[in-house]
Ligand SMILES: Nc1ncnc2c1ncn2[C@@H]1O[C@H](COP(=O)(O)OP(=O)(O)O)[C@@H](O)[C@H]1O
């Protein structure tokens with residue numbers, strides 16, 4: 200085995216053109232795609248389904264009335280007070296939030312249930328719903344005071360959840376986006392009469408007692424996404440490259456010479472798989488490290504994060520190694536050109552379905568259903584979850600699925616590879 | 623030591639090797655001669671247990687190789703027709719790899735690598751990559767790789783195709799060295815008649831998948847022993863002269879050539895004086911006369927109607 204491994208690694212190593220290609224091209228692609236499609240994927244919504252409750256302690260009509268009377272008591276000129284009230288009545292914050300959260304786009308992802316607070320908490324604990332959005336008492340009044348008059352501390356929309364899932368993270372993103380948008384549009388509308396107001400983001404999402412409130416699911420940047428997606432894609436091309444080296448061995452009858460030595464053919468295959476593993480580890484690690492340092496991909500992430508990240512990298516390279524074995528076996532089983540065409544097509548298909556070429560969210564639903572049924576897609580999805588949540592549970596689940604893929608692919612390649620020592 | 627019994631191979635119904643029986647005695651050097659496509663390489667693949675025969679068997683000391691491929695693989699060194707080497711590795715690294723898969727121990731392998739490099743005369747260039755080598759040098763390393771495990775039998779499949787004369791001589795010397803000095807049994811495949819004539823005591827001639835003749839060079843020559851060829855270089859001859867020559871009893875065939883006539887005559891016939899007399903009678907000037915005894919090339923031509931390099 201070691202002899203096979205050494206020669207494969209040497210042969211790879213000497214292939215300068217290929218090595219430069221599989222290092223430089225992904226780096227260029229990552230930068231170009233990352234810049235072209237900034238933050239496309241920060242709100243990956245359409246595959247997700249979430250049940251959430253909206254608990255409203257606020258009374259909008261009362262809030263507006265109070266706002267109106269507070270304007271009077273403030274002694275503002277009538278004209279200005281009228282303009283401000285009109286503005287408030289035109290876009291009362293709760294209605295806007297409701298319109299937003301119940302819009303078609305959001306409803307396709309979140310199923311809303313109307314509950315009082317107690318019932319909502321019960322269901323949250325029993326797992327029937329995954330999140331509660333709470334609007335506190337006097338929400339309307341406080342928001343209007345803050346945004347139109349720059350008085351008080353505003354009000355917080357609480358997001359309560361004991362489920363640190365990607366979906367809840369998305370919901371949080373939506374609410375954050377909303378408050379920013381709401382604030383911005385109010386500020387613009389208001390610009391003529393009053394100084395611009397910014398809503399303090401931290402004030403919007405404080406934690407409340409009782410059920411754990413998630414601190415914040417990290418947002419995935421497009422550079423992170425493309426580094427992983429493109430890096431993994433090119434790692435898979437290492438597998439194709441392995442198989443291509445095997446064509447040479449078949450065509451130039453080196454393989455026959457190996458058989459003549461009495462070596463078991465599977466030793467040869469094992470050498471290929473391990474060499475592919477090493478080359479893909481090297482390639483993927485380099486791509487990701489270079490991106491990390493150049494683009495500052497994961498600033499200040501914990502040691503624990505990097506541990507899980509490294510384990511997942513290893514899993515991807517094991518997938519590549521297994522694929523390398525399978526492709527090599529295919530080369531020996533059929534005409535090299537046919538095998539090559541099949542390999543290229545397969546990589547293209549799983550690359551597209553797995554989200555390696557374009558973010559999975561922009562692909563049709565039918566394709567998205569298949570996402571995690573490709574090894575690379577499952578890996579990408581597990582990796583994204585890890586980056587967002589660092590949840591070992593999710594990571595281990597993903598790794599189990601990936602292991603199943605690895606075992607199945609290796610079994611298939613052993614089964615396909617000519618074992619009788621005759622070809 | 624090694625023999626094939628009625629060895630046959632068909633690919634998709636097309637018979638490529640057809641009932642080939644041959645044998646190699648210990649220490650012998652045997653040639654396998656035939657034009658391209660004759661089935662030589664296919665035969666070798668079957669002997670070396672890389673290809674399963676459609677019919678027949680290969681026996682190593684009486685034991686079937688088909689059933690026990692490991693036995694022959696241990697004692698056999700095969701120099702394939704193609705350069706079976708890693709272009710991106712150096713000569714040394716190639717030999718190291720092939721030696722290690724034969725499970726040679728580190729120190730034994732090291733001295734063996736130097737020994738075979740010495741045999742093929744490329745010791746000084748062992749650190750260079752194969753892809754920088756000339757065709758002839760590649761062929762020499764190709765041979766060296768087959769010698770690492772001290773094989774008792776070496777089969778070489780056209781080891782001198784398309785190379786420079788220096789490398790070619792080196793290879794021929796290597797074969798002689800292996801056979802004469804080291805007592806290795808050699809099966810040497812080629813479509814160059816003169817190489818086989820030089821190197822091998824005995825030979826098989828293959829064409830269209832069949833062995834069409836076999837024996838020592840002399841035995842094969844005797845196939846043509848009933849006839850000689852006479853080449854006449856003539857000046858100004860006419861049809862009447864040709865007719866008279868044709869009417870001579872021992873003359874079997876007359877052909878015109880660029881410079882005169884080619885006659886096929888019965889062996890040892892005393893026809894030369896009659897030819898000279900006829901020439902005088904017809905005032906034909908006889909410039910030169912050459913009696914040609916048959917070469918293996920002629921044997922092949924005789925047997926197949928084609929030359930080896932067709
Ligand atoms: N795997 C194969 N499939 C089909 N035909 C083959 C195969 N291998 C060899 N042949 C055919 O068998 C014939 C003999 O080939 P080969 O043994 O290589 O001849 P030689 O070595 O004498 O030149 C050729 O016509 C070749 O095309």
Ligand SMILES: [Mg+2]
Pocket residue numbers: 659662663664703779780
């Ligand atoms: Mg051949």
